[in-house]
Amino acid sequence: MAKYVLKFSKEGYFKYTSHLDLLRLFKRSFKRVGIKLDYSHGFNPHPKMGFAQPLSLGYSSISELLEFETSQDILVEEIKNKLDSIMPEGLKILGCVEYKEDGKTLAALTESAEYVIGIPFGEELLKGKSCEEICHEFLSQEHIIVKKKQKKSKELVDLDIKTKIIKLAFSKVNGKIIVSASLDAGSESNLSPELLIDAIIRFLNIDVSRYDIDVMRVNIIFSNKFTI
Structure with missing residues (x-):
């Protein structure tokens, strides 16, 4: 299991996409490029990912951050390049780093x-x-x-x-x-x-x-x- 933080911009008409729809888009995108997300346990498992600070509908951004965990170690450049190659117009992957700090999430x-x-x-x-x-x-x-x-x-x-x-x-x-x-x-x-x-x-x-x-x-x- 490894933890990462993805940085991306959200501009143009994509600023009218809610953060819940954006989470669904990233979930499908990870699956599409073959990156296996780590899932929570329990009756209703969900992928371990979330935004550092959800963006209000209608706002654009050049510094959005998505925290996520994978079931295997992957090179950060591979994650960035794979995801950026399939992003729709208005979303641009700007960077990816490992998040090695224990404890609280960026949201907290x-x-x-x-x-x-x-x-x-x-x-x-x-x-x-x-x-x-x-x-x-x-x-x-x-x-x-x-x-x-x-x-x-x-x-x-x-x-x-x-x-x-x-x-x-x-x-x-x-x-x-x-x-x-x-x-x-x-x-x-x-x-x-x-x-x-x-x-x-x-x-x-x-x-x-x-x-x-x-x-x-x-x-x-x-x-x-x-x-x-």
Whole structure:
């Protein structure tokens, strides 16, 4: 048995594929290229694989990570090349490494995630200010309050997301405000980019459709400093 981590990008129309459908695709792909996954035991065995941090529907990414275990040792380059040769358009295998650390999975070790968000705007929005000034004003608020729906009750409650924003920067590119954000992620503290987007739109008083806003995840940070 061996453990591996696969890095891949998810772009184009494939950003509308759910993480469950993506797991099914990888399961079939491993079988197709002859890589035997290790399975759990019990009444309903399933392949030992999972994403470090599932990606929300509609988000693209250049740094998705899939953990998996095989029933035999395989060269990482062989895994990468075999899988990349059959990936559909929109999915690109970027790398593969052995994961030799014992204990917690990458999902349990996730601390934060980095995103690039593109929000269309009119020039009148800036009112003579730089993007740096606007970002500073946004972060200078004593509280950044958003409405979050509770999972069980479905009630909307106020949530202050300011302490969950690790880093934030605004820039202007081709008629869009580009938001570069590092946000809490993982089981202990987590901030969805959707809540940040909502806060920024309300702060700037922008009338823009959510469908015109692009979100890309560019990195995931782990407490054990794992990188690939």
